[in-house]
Amino acid sequence: MNIIRRYITGLRRWLWLLVLGPVVAAGAAYGISSQQTPRYASxxxxxxxxxxxNSNPDYGSLVASERLVATYAQIAQSRTTMQAVxxxxxxxxxASSAIITTRPVQETEFLDIAVEANDPQQAADIANAIADQLILTSPAGPQSAEAKLLDEVNRQIATLNEEITRTDEEIKTLKAEIEQIGADKPAAESxxxxxxxxxxxxxxNRQTLSTLYSTALGNRANSISVVEAATVNPTPIAPRPIRSAILAGILGFALVFGLALLIEYFDDSVQTPDEGVDLVNAPLLAAIVKQETKVTKASQRLVSRLDPRSPTAETFRTLRTNLQFSNVDTKARTLIVTSSQPEEGKSTVAANLAWVLAQAGQKVVLIDADLRKPMMHRVFEVSSEYGLTNLLTNNEDPTIRERTVLSVAENLWLIPSGPLPPNPSELLSSKRMEMLIWLLQQEYDWILFDTPPILTVTDPIALIPRVDGVVLVAEAKRTRRDMLAKCRAAVQTVGGRVIGLVFNKLDPRSEGYGVYYTYYYDQHHTSNRGRRFWNRKDDHQPVPSMSEPAPLDLHDPALDRSEAAYEMASHERSK
Known part of the structure; x- marks a missing residue:
């Protein structure tokens, strides 16, 4: 059923082409057909x-006639016959103005001669002329020796019939005279x-007449006669614009339909949110539409800050709400935001999710755990000189906390990646990383990790067992189905849990997901309509005032007590 639903959804995307293709084909066929010269047939x-x-035809004559029909069909289309006509x-x-077709009627002695021409009278004349030429060509034609002999036989038959009629009258008269005289009288003897x-x-005479009839009606298999002459038909047989348009429309639809099915068959990308939900077996947290403006620098990805009233920002607030309600029972607050491959928008989703959570009054720390291609310092426009790698490797600097945990907004802190290490997987899977997460959980409501793609490197796999869940980001029409399924399998293999799916860069016209977007888009732009540039406030809201960072200090004198508490908590979780 999933496959059928996917094809149906795909065909809906091609609905415009399924309509346009037949219409264009039908229109072109109608236009071309209307310009053609009318053709007539006879x-x-x-x-x-x-x-x-013959009242008693013999079987040999029937077989010979049937075979001769095919021969005369070829003669009718021969060059000699055409020249004579x-x-x-x-x-x-x-030959260039008329189309001649001969068709023997099966199991009969009939031969149909059809002619198509630009003039109805010409079509009838050519058909009748071909029939007459076949008659002239046959051995029994009017100019043949057999025809002359037949004429002589017919004259003899006529003469003999007259003589037989006269003799019958004489015999009748003689019989009357004999009867009157008497047959026994001597006078009747003569x-x-x-x-x-x-x-x-x-x-x-009667025997001679029978012989003549046999000669006249005997072996006449090789003769031709017209059964039905051609007549003028004023109704053209072509062109037929309506029929041509209907056939072209059907053919156009079939071609477009086949092309759409072929494209859908070879396209293995995830096309709809529902398809992605089926692959990851997790709920849909948000379907985020494409940004209207082109992103030229990383800071423009934080659309929730730059344009909080935009439809895209509203979808991130929907993500926040769905994430909060989906974790009512599990209390999952430490999350990894990742994807299957690069450039699917995971960093954008993580940054905006952290921002909208902080705007809701939640204390959020966003950690750039992509120790290969970090992005968060560019999004929030801060330095990445110090960050996560310093926290995990530097145990002696008492001021490291002030340089690594940066307050970027009210209720929002950022831990950049820091210097790129040669062994990111080992750092993320270290004991100190696990303890850092535990310490952060004591101070913040949400801990969000931006990690590299799951299928690209093993870094997120090393971190997944230490968090509450994973938020997978998939890009519409780009993320492949097998890659999304492999992501789910990889998370489950290490004991992780996929909290939900974020379907990113969705076309706002996609069926079922663009209704709210269109409504909110209209609301957003209607509210801005009529505002003059001299009294309009800038839609790019300034960054709220920074609040003091949470009291996290890895070099606090009470660190030993924190480590002991961490060990005790770990022991309790393992029971």
């Missing part, structure tokens, strides 16, 4: 053989002899 039907005129109709280059001669002659 056809004639001929029969090969004379079996229909052109001469008869006074046409030039008929009449009877004459009658017998007439009857004998009549029998011979």
């Amino acid at each position: 056809s004639t039907r001929v029969i090969v053989g004379q079996t229909l005129k 052109e001469q008869r109709l006074n046409l030039s280059d008929m 009449l009877i002899a004459n009658l017998q001669l007439k009857q004998q002659s009549q029998n011979q």
Whole structure:
């Protein structure tokens, strides 16, 4: 079902193309078809053989006629026939203006001759002329020797029929005279002899007539006659713009639909928040839309400070709310914010989340645990000369706390990365790191770590067992599904827990997630509309006044007591 839902969601993204493709194809087909010259068609039907005129046709004649039909179909399209038709109709280059099609009707002696031309009268004339030319070409044509012989036979049949009719009258007259005189009278003898001669002659004439009929109607398989002549059809058969547009629209839709399916099949990125939720098996904490303005420097990523009324800042407040309510029972307050690969916006999410939590009155410490490519000092525009690495490695400087834990806003402290160490994984997995987290938990409500991507290095894997949970950041249409699933597996392998998913850089037009964005965007820009530049306050709010840092001192004389308390707390958690 997830696969089906993913394809349905993907096709919804391509809905504009699924509509535009058929419309463009149909419109183009309609326009091209409308500009074409009208075409007209006409056809004639001929029969090969004379079996229909024979009351008792033999099987051999039927088979011969059927085979001759295919032969005459080829002759009808031959160059000789075309030249004869052109001469008869006074046409030039008929092959370029007319399309001739011959089609034998299966299991019959019929041959259909169809012609398409630009003029309806011309189409009918060409079809009839081809039929006439086939008749002339056949052995039984009017100019053939067989035709002349047949004419002679027909004349003899007519003459013999007249003689038989006259002889029948004479026989009838003789019979009447004999009956009147009496057959036993001597005077009737000559009449009877004459009658017998007439009857004998009549029998011979009838036998001759039968022979002539057999000659005239005998083996006539190789003859052609027109069954149905071609007529003028004023209705054009082409072009048909509406039909062409419908077929082109269907074809365009099929091509676009197939292309969309192919793209979705090969695209293995996470397209929607729901898909990401299924992969990490954790709730969706926020779907953050793309920033409207292009980010040219790191400090512009802190949109919650620069433009707190923007839709993007509101989504970070939604993230804060969802995170608070999702941890009512577990009390997860020490979190890692990470992703599967670089440039997915994890540092932006971590910085803005820390900011909105601090704005809600929570004491927050944000730790830049990305000891390879740190970013937080650039976002908050502070120095990274001292930071996390100093806290983990320097045990003798009593002033290290003042230089590493920086107050960047009210209720918000930042621990930069510090100098980049050669062994970041070992530092993050050290005992001193675990104790530092415990000490911070005593002073702050939230501890947020910005770490490198999980699948890039092992640094976050070393830190995951020491925190309450992981917030995964995935970029829309960029993070691959297999990478997100590997992140979840990596977290669970070391005993960690994915608190939720933050779907970043989401298109505000995405279905189901742009409704609130559009509403809030309109509210935001409507509230600014009409404000003049001379009395408008700057939307970039100044950084609130700094508050005193929390009383964390790793070099306090009571550090030994803190370590003892930490060891006692660790012992209690292990029970």
